[in-house]
Amino acid sequence: MNDAAGTFPSTVARDSVDPVPLTTVGGFDYETDVIIVGFGCAGAAAALEAAAAGADVLVLERLSGPGGSSAQSGGEIYLGGGTQVQKACGFEDSADDMYAYLRAALGPHADEEKLRLYCDESIEHFEWLRRQGISFQETLYDAPGWMAPTTDGLMWLGENAWPYGTLARPAPRGHRPPAENYGGWLLMEKLAAAVDAGGARTHTDTRAAALIADESGQVAGVTARHFGQDLRYRARKGVILTTGGFVDNEEMLAAHAPVLLGHGKVSDGGDDGSGIRMACALGAATRRMGMVEAALIAPPSLAYHGILVNALGQRFINEDVYPGTYSHAALLHQPAPWWVIIDQEGFEAAAATEAPGLQPQHVAETAAELGSELGMPAGALETTIATYNQDAARAEDRYFHKNARWLRELNGPLAAVDPRVLGVAAGTKTGIAGFTLGGLHTTVDGAVIHVSGRPIPRLYAAGRAAAGIHGEGYVSGTSLGDGTFFGRRAGRAAAR
Amino acid sequence: MNDAAGTFPSTVARDSVDPVPLTTVGGFDYETDVIIVGFGCAGAAAALEAAAAGADVLVLERLSGPGGSSAQSGGEIYLGGGTQVQKACGFEDSADDMYAYLRAALGPHADEEKLRLYCDESIEHFEWLRRQGISFQETLYDAPGWMAPTTDGLMWLGENAWPYGTLARPAPRGHRPPAENYGGWLLMEKLAAAVDAGGARTHTDTRAAALIADESGQVAGVTARHFGQDLRYRARKGVILTTGGFVDNEEMLAAHAPVLLGHGKVSDGGDDGSGIRMACALGAATRRMGMVEAALIAPPSLAYHGILVNALGQRFINEDVYPGTYSHAALLHQPAPWWVIIDQEGFEAAAATEAPGLQPQHVAETAAELGSELGMPAGALETTIATYNQDAARAEDRYFHKNARWLRELNGPLAAVDPRVLGVAAGTKTGIAGFTLGGLHTTVDGAVIHVSGRPIPRLYAAGRAAAGIHGEGYVSGTSLGDGTFFGRRAGRAAAR
Incomplete structure (x- = not known):
């Protein structure tokens, strides 16, 4: 069986994650103190701190180099x-x-x-x-x-x-590291170099398959595959799962976070939930498996230069929030389709700097015409725009308190722009992309909690394989942030 | 340790649900073909069908008699x-x-x-x-x-x-069985009598604690407690978990369905998620653990005789939907507080038949005054009511298509009534009550699925311990409905 890196995704559903009893493992191919599964930001942070604490550390990464989904991210x-x-x-x-x-x-x-x-x-x-x-x-x-x-x-x-x-x-x-737009690659370049310098070893092209556990349920290592070869790794002190979320696993999405089904995936393609499943096979508890980050992909300035309305022509949020916040408000709570309604001045300001060549989907001379073209209830868009313009004139948004800096009357011909327009243009079918926030239930030191309430001995998790600091909301930087922060704590705890 | 029925809830967090290895069970107190854990509607249906298929069936119920949360329900x-x-x-x-x-x-x-x-x-x-x-x-x-x-x-x-x-x-x-308002008691009275007549035995005051499994993970029975006595039950053919959801388990709510934290519970007090946890300790997969039914408790006719608005004075749904549908729309998607805005004629029609003595929270001569008293944006409630009255006059709700039968202009002084008013009056602190819809991942025959994707041998689940026919919505009758329907299928499968 050739199980090379490029064929991994198709094996997800078939592969067993059943824990391997220690008594059935004849011998180990490798032994170390701490094994870290996955070399994204959480794995890097865990490796750095475990090595700094004096532990012998081995990082297993399914792809050919470090980075994971962290390297694909914005880097905040x-x-x-x-x-x-x-x-x-x-x-x-x-x-x-x-x-x-x-x-x-x-x-x-x-x-x-x-x-x-x-x-x-x-x-x-x-x-x-x-x-x-x-x-x-x-x-x-x-x-x-x-x-x-x-x-x-x-x-x-x-x-x-x-x-x-x-x-x-x-x-x-x-x-932010000093990179224009996406900076995750730079963050991971630095972290990976530090991991190397810190003395942790890395096995790339090596996909962890299942946990090895003794009769009491204590974790003793992992099994893994490396180009078709089955390997057994012993971890004397602990295993840390930093395998990422599960946006690339359609079955898990359907079971836990169906709102992301069919949308784009913010990942390196390997966020298949394998770490979550390996731990659950040992009785691990999860938290908030339905929580997601989901983004409507548009030039950010488009929304705050105009207004954002739902299918009924109603505004529903101040457009100057973090774009993920209006994306969640729309996708999770408002009737679709959603539109940015904007005048020529606003559109040009947004398009000029952020999306040259951008075209609006609809243009009309009046709010009434535009509302009618968009199938909104009669009078709805006129009322919304008249109210907004009154508020702009006196610099106070009575409904949603958009900052006066971004309040400006919408004048002349109006355009309707799909707030997913850049995503669609970039080939994300629905113009929406996201990832999962739920995962294993862990202590602040990364110990994975069993459904009985006790920690599973010598098993840790961090990053998006674990549930972190998120409830139902998300802002940029909180996933790299809690991945590195709690990854470090898990690394220290496992090394003790 | 006295573990009588009345003290169960306080022991939930402490108790281990770790599977008991068959090899450590010296002998059994009882043996049967099929064990059913929990005597609500799903357990009853499973017991009836398993017994009808010729199996020896034993139902374990933690309380002193059958009924479970099903008996507390509406009965549809x-x-x-x-x-x-x-x-x-x-x-x-x-x-x-x-x-x-x-x-x-x-x-x-x-x-x-x-x-x-x-x-x-x-x-x-x-x-x-x-x-x-x-x-x-x-x-x-x-x-x-x-x-x-x-x-x-x-x-x-x-x-x-x-x-x-x-x-x-x-x-x-x-x-509906022939009972005014709540009819779940009558449904369960009939089902329990049928179970008795069908030959299944019942052990009441008997709380299942953990599953017994052999080395291959095949389920062989359950351990249980009966007034402080530890009992071991062998199931030759299978165990069916019909233990209900987890609305009574605060830790599980916090982990999976925090939207219900602090609200009333539609249950018999024993929906502690024990069956879900017992199965997850064996590696069972779950589905949609965050899904809930949540009701704003008001006289149903209050909403359709008036209009429902959010904190901004906007309508958001046709008020003649199933009341659970407007409850979900409000609780999950609209800024609070929500209000029913109604005139005297509508209020009296609702109060007279469904809530004698009901008092509105706010009354005002005009929409402008009422909106101001409710802290809504200037002009918001006037616009909403003017639009609604125009639509009522021409018998067509342009926004939400409320049936013309319930469209009527709101005239004269207006009242604002909290759509949670009956719940608050009845002592449900927040006026909102609900239960959980997520649970174990099962096949259509009730087989519980492991996180590896294969069924766990001889383990079944039905009712609210399992994920059933619900996505994110709910209507009355679909929980008793899928509980009995898939309970029957699990009973037949386990008896085979």
Whole structure:
């Protein structure tokens, strides 16, 4: 059986994740203290800290090199409480303000213990990341967005938008390595180099298949495949699953997060839930398996230069929030189709900088005509635009409190633009892409919890294989953020 | 340790659900072919069919008698395709129309294989229920509602409301035993008598603790407690978990369905997720653990005699849908607080028949005053009511297509009534109550699926311990319906 890297996805459904009894393992091909399954940001952080604690560490990666889905990401890391970058850009911040914002933006019902720790120790985590070679320019990108098109080291991620700005003192907390737009590759380049330098070994093209456990349920290692060869790895101190989420596993999506079925996947293609399934086969508990990040892919400035309406012509959110926030509001809660309604001035401002060549789907002389063309109830779009223009004229959005900076009357001919337009243009069938946030139930030290409530001995998880600091919300940087933060804690705990 | 029925809930978190190895079980206190854990509707249906197939059957029930949460329920069973009751009331129906309705109302992403079977065999299931002694009067209760205040045998459950009436030929499919309002007790009285007559034995005050499994993972029985005594039950052919959902387990709610935290529980107090946890300890897969039924508890006629608006004064649904549908729309998707806005004529019509003594929370002479008192954006409620009144005058709701039968201009002084008012009055702190819909991943024959994708040998589940025919929606009768329907199939499969 040739099980080379390129054929992995098709084997997902067939492969057993049944735990292998230690008594049936005749011998081991490799032995080490700590095995880490998956070389994304969480695996890298775990490897660095486990090695720093003196453990012999081996990282197994199914692909031919490190990076994982982290390397495909924007690269923002959500950090605050008063980092050097925040201070240099003129912002005061505190762990309490960071906590208050994240509790609202990632809520409701985020894990408060994890979130509190994440905020309280954020400055230390920032310094640790810098020690691994990751640099952040001390300049601010000052507009709402998914990512910055510049090399600025700091950006807003919804902190200054209503209602968040009223719940906590706003400070930008999106910390970015110096790359235009996508910067995950740079983050992972630095982390992988640090892992190498720190002494952890890596086996690439090696896909973990199942956990090895003794009769008491204690984890003793993993089985894996390397180009068709079956390998047995012994972990004297612990196994850390950093295998990512499950957006690439259609059966798991159907079972747990069907809202992402059919949409684009923000992943490296290997987020097949294998780590979650391996642990569940040992009785591991999960949390919030239905939670997702899902993005309507449009130029970010399109929404805040115009208004966002649902199929009935109603606005439903201040358009200057983090774009993921309006994406969730639309996809999860509003009747589709959704439209950006915008005038020529707004459209040109958005298209010129972010999407040259962009074309609106519909154009009309009046709101009534446009509403009719879009099949909205008679009068609906006129009322919405008249109200919005009144509010723009007096610089106060009575419904959703969009910042006055972005309030401007919509004049002249109007266009309707699909807020998924860039995604469709880029080949994402539905113009929507996302990934999963739910996963294994872990302690703050990454120990995987059994459905009985006790930790499973010597089994750890971090990154998107675990449920982290998210409730139902998401902002950029919180997945790389909690992946590296709790990955480090899992690495230290496993090395003890 | 005294583990009498009354003290069960406090022991939930402490108790281990770890599987007990068969090799460690010295001997058994009882042996039978099929063990059924839990005597609600699914357990009863499983017991009846397993016994009818010739198996020796034993039902374990933690409380002192049969009934479970099923006995606390409304008692509607969702049946159709052209039952005798539907025909006698003058309605034509088909399995395809039933399927089209349920696919929309219980969707998106309901289990289509289960749903198809449930609809195709619904007439047979209706006849089977009648053979167990359950009678249905051949009369229709003709208004939207959770339950009927009459003994009518048939009621609408949203089939004739927009958009459902446009997706399938509408026919009422809520079949009810002859009891005013709550009828679950009567349903369970008949089923329990039938179980007795069918020869299955029952051990009450007996709480299953863990599954017994052999080295290959095949289920061989259960351990249980009976007034502090530990008992071991051998099941030669299979164990069927019909233990209900997990609304009474706060930890599981926090992990999977936090939207119900703090709200009322529609249960007998014992829906602690124990069956789900016992199976997951053996590596069972789950589906849709976040799905819930959640009801805003108000007189059903209050909403359709008035309009329902969100915190911004916007309508968001046709108020003549099944009340669970507007409850979900509000609770899961609309900014709170929600209000019923109603005039004196409407209020009196609702209060007179369904809630004598009901008082509105706010009254005002005009929509502007009322909107201001409710803290809505200036002009919002006036616009909503003016639009609604225009539509009522021409008998066409341009936004949500509420049936013309319930469209009536709102005139004179207006009241705002909290759509949770009856729940609050009845002592449900938040005026919202619900239960969980997610559970074990099962085949159409009730076999519990392992995370590896294969069935766990000799383990079955049905009722709310399993994921059934629900996607994200719910209508009355579909839980008793799928509990009895798939309970029967599990009983037959286990007896084979």
